[in-house]
Amino acid sequence: MALLNSSTPPLAERMRPTKLEELEGQEHLVGGNGIIRKAINTGNVPSMILWGPPGVGKTTIANIIANEVKRPFHTLSAVNAGVKDVRDVIERAKHTNRPILFIDEIHRFNKSQQDALLGAVEKGTITLIGATTENPSFEVNSALLSRCQVYVLKPLGEQDLLNLMTQALAKDEELRKRKIFIKEHNALLNISGGDARKVLNLLELISESIAGEIEVTDALVMQVAQKHVAIYDKSGEQHYDIISAFIKSIRGSDPNAAVYYLARMVEGGEDVKFIARRLVILASEDIGNANPTALVLATSAFQAVNLIGYPEASLVLGQCVTYLACSAKSNASTVAIGSAMSKVHETGDLPVPLSVRNAPTKLMKDQGYGKDYQYAHDYKDNFVNMEYLPEALAGQKFYDPGNNPREEELRSYLKKLWKEKYGY
Numbered sequence: 001m002a003l004l005n006s007s008t009p010p011l012a013e014r015m016r017p018t019k020l021e022e023l024e025g026q027e028h029l030v031g032g033n034g035i036i037r038k039a040i041n042t043g044n045v046p047s048m049i050l051w052g053p054p055g056v057g058k059t060t061i062a063n064i065i066a067n068e069v070k071r072p073f074h075t076l077s078a079v080n081a082g083v084k085d086v087r088d089v090i091e092r093a094k095h096t097n098r099p100i101l102f103i104d105e106i107h108r109f110n111k112s113q114q115d116a117l118l119g120a121v122e123k124g125t126i127t128l129i130g131a132t133t134e135n136p137s138f139e140v141n142s143a144l145l146s147r148c149q150v151y152v153l154k155p156l157g158e159q160d161l162l163n164l165m166t167q168a169l170a171k172d173e174e175l176r177k178r179k180i181f182i183k184e185h186n187a188l189l190n191i192s193g194g195d196a197r198k199v200l201n202l203l204e205l206i207s208e209s210i211a212g213e214i215e216v217t218d219a220l221v222m223q224v225a226q227k228h229v230a231i232y233d234k235s236g237e238q239h240y241d242i243i244s245a246f247i248k249s250i251r252g253s254d255p256n257a258a259v260y261y262l263a264r265m266v267e268g269g270e271d272v273k274f275i276a277r278r279l280v281i282l283a284s285e286d287i288g289n290a291n292p293t294a295l296v297l298a299t300s301a302f303q304a305v306n307l308i309g310y311p312e313a314s315l316v317l318g319q320c321v322t323y324l325a326c327s328a329k330s331n332a333s334t335v336a337i338g339s340a341m342s343k344v345h346e347t348g349d350l351p352v353p354l355s356v357r358n359a360p361t362k363l364m365k366d367q368g369y370g371k372d373y374q375y376a377h378d379y380k381d382n383f384v385n386m387e388y389l390p391e392a393l394a395g396q397k398f399y400d401p402g403n404n405p406r407e408e409e410l411r412s413y414l415k416k417l418w419k420e421k422y423g424y
Contacts (some may be wrong), residue, residue, distance in 0.1 A: 010063070010175070011204035012197040015168050016060055018067060020267055024160040024196065026057055036061065036151065040068045047121050047128040049106065049136045049145070052153025055195030057131075058131035061153075062102040065129065072099035074126075078108035083116045090120040099126055106130030107139030108332035112136070114144050121147045155194025164196055165203055179213040247278060251286045254323035262321050266314045276302040279320055290330035290404040297323055330402030340398045350390035383417050398420040 007013075017023045020037060029036045039045045044327060045065055050058040066073035074089045074238055081103075093099050101117075102107070103148075120126045121144065128148060132139060136150055165182060169175050172223035180203075182188075206224050218355050247255035265275055276298075283298035301320035305313035308347075359370035374384040387394055401407035401414070401424075415424035 003172075009199075010201055011168060011175070012055075012174060012200040014129055014172055014174075015200060016063070016066065018161060020064055020068070021323060023057060023060060023064070024163050025156040026061070029151055029153070030061065036065070040065060043069055044159040045069055045100070046129055047126075047147055048149045048151055049130045049132060049140060050132075050151055051132050051154055052156055053194065055192075055199075056153045056156055057196070058153060059102070062129045062131065066100045066102075066307055069100075072096045073102065074099055075102045075323035077103070078103055078105040078113070078178055078387060079128070081113075083113050086113060086116045089117075090125060092125045093120065094313035100340050101126045102129045102131070105133075106412075107132040107136070109133040110398060111141055114141050118147070131191050134274075146184070156196055158189055161192060161194070161196065164200060166202055168203060169407070175207060178207050180207060180216065181214070182216040184216065184218045184221075187218035188216070191221065191225055192398050208219070223398070236335060243278065250279075250282055250321065250325045251329065253325055253327075253329065255322045258321050258325045259318060262317055266310070266317070269310075272305045272310060272313045272317070273302075275317055276303050276305050277319075279317075279324060285334045286329055286331055287324065287327050288330045288333040288402070289410060290328040290332075290402055290406050292406075294324055294327050324326055328404040328406065330404055332400055332407060343396070343398070347390075351386060352390060355386065356388055357384065380407060381417075385418070385421075396419055397424075 023030055042143060050061060067213040069314060089101055104258055117128060121128050136145055169180055188199055188202060191202060209224050243265055246258060246261035249261060280298045280302050283294040287294040298320055301316050304316045354368045355372045357369040359365045374386055376382050376384050389396060411424050418424060
């Protein structure tokens, strides 16, 4: 069995398309009516963020754009590039024809690194193409995001992946030296999760692991995969299934199931920030005022795992997950904000009562702003019964405390203060 020379690029790299016609998937962007194809045809390529899971063509599309429009192409990885690297590229760009700067994993750039791009993107010195697997609304600052188009890439479909494997077996010189026949493909597709790079590199791994003729079966794929790659997929359907089971286990107060799904994600190399961010959301959405400490712990866990990273971050996540799973649950505050937002959409901008308006000027005071406002701390128990809501919503209850010890205390307190006004 002859292994590939260490200097030989991986199969996924050897099979990387150089023309739009060779690209599998992303028809909504690069097909006949695709917006990226139209931009290439007109030569008017905007700065853009390509958002999608790994192995769906973000880097490939950036390379194809540069080739098609015949512009200089610079590439940086946010993993190891700094502000100086960005500024060096921008300085060189001033002396060329509006080059394309591709930044892989742009979500890893901090604010100062992203800010260094702003002026050059705004002036058109460079055309920025950023690639990210994370929601750019969270990971790219708003100033830079507003100067870019965001295009969403989808996981590759079953037929796309089958086409890729067929092409690789027919065209790649290394694979053509072997007699490889794909008898079963379900395991290849399931493990790849719509990731072209993963399915091609797994196919290559199989070709290197077996001597002689190779008949690819699901059993063979699983045997090789379990030895060499993590089965957990961070971008495909399994990613969503596991995070769903993880959240529902915590919500359902099952620390055993919750920590099991956590282990699945940790072993699969899931982004530690993604896990921690979901825990912060859950602490507010599903626990809320039943145990306010939950949000404090989840926020601290988010900060901690960002500081230390894997493998020690798994200890922090384990502590946080088991605490949240064992905590009392309530979605009362979630329901409250949802109800209030629905009412805002329904009623629009109702006038704020004059008594609770701010009155920083004499004119405003003369118009009645702040008149008859009663300062709560001047009254017994730091409370005064007055109306704070707009007149049209007087007496409207949005927050109904949950049925748990902590919120029952809140209910009793509110009932004592407001008597029957809100029906507590």
